[in-house]
Amino acid sequence: MVVDQVTDAEVDRLFRALADATRRDIVRRVLVAEHSVSELARDYPMSVTAVQKHVAVLEEAGLVTKRRHGREQRVAGRPAALRRAQQLLDAYEQLWRHRIDRMTDVLAENDRGGTA
Template sequence: MVVEQLTDAQADRIFRALADATRRDIVSRTLRAEATVSELAADYDMSFAAVQKHVSVLEAADLVRKTPRGRERIVSAAPETLQRTRELLGAFETLWRGRIDRLDDLLGSDAAPPPPK
């Protein structure tokens, strides 16, 4: 499955959004089950408006979606965005592992020669 890569601006929004523990918790909760903003707000020691702002940041980063259902707004996770983020992190991991392997090779070739037999 080919997944569209994230732009730098998208990655910046995602990582800024996930830098906050409350927002990470909201993403985690909405991955398990959708919830209204009111249901989410009930579990935090902050105002409803503050939770709404957290949800708005997550929505701007495309990590959650709000869907109107009557008078309520249902918040659900956007797992495809998390998948794209995971793929970006996987690419970074591959890059750095390759660099570490090359460094190991370079350091190994500069090691003292084995003692004569």
Template sequence: MTEADEDRADAVFHALADRTRRDILRRVLAGEHSVTALAENYNMSFAAVQKHVAVLEKAGLLTKRRSGRQQLASGDVVAVRSVQAMLGDLAQIWRGRISRIDDLLALDPNPPDPPTPHTEPEHS
């Protein structure tokens, strides 16, 4: 990955690390919502919801447009699919690592016995 790709991954995972932002993203992926309408769903200030939307927008997961006085937010399906692809790549790396560990374990015909727990003698 390039430095720009790494920076984008950091922004995406930071944005998705918060449950409110994940919920906002689910809502705007289902359809366009005004930021005002989004804010009505949360027990926080309008400004706090605006900040969550801004983090998602900076990460490229949603886009905003103006319609009169309203800011309308829409989820970016292509961006979400790129996150899915990123996670798929990571999963593939881990599957490969686990497979290599399994192969190494299969090579040892006499694996060591697991350690026995040390028990303290009971005192009367």
């Protein structure tokens, strides 16, 4: 299973986007329900422009999409990006487990007399 072939830059953007509490909160909210940018902005101690930028970062990371709806821009969450992040973390955990397996193998080998 060759999966996705995600580039480093994409992964960088994904994790970078998640590395900010405000952005994580935005993700949380738009996963639950769509919100316009200014709706989102009302709940944070910063300008609308700042929130716009956060949304832009999330959008470039694929965590969020915007759709025009009259004069406002509705922001919605994209679980697919979350899943990609999970898959990546999973892959690292697999490495770890594989290491455990190898250690176990070596021990077993030694018990039986080893490869030498």
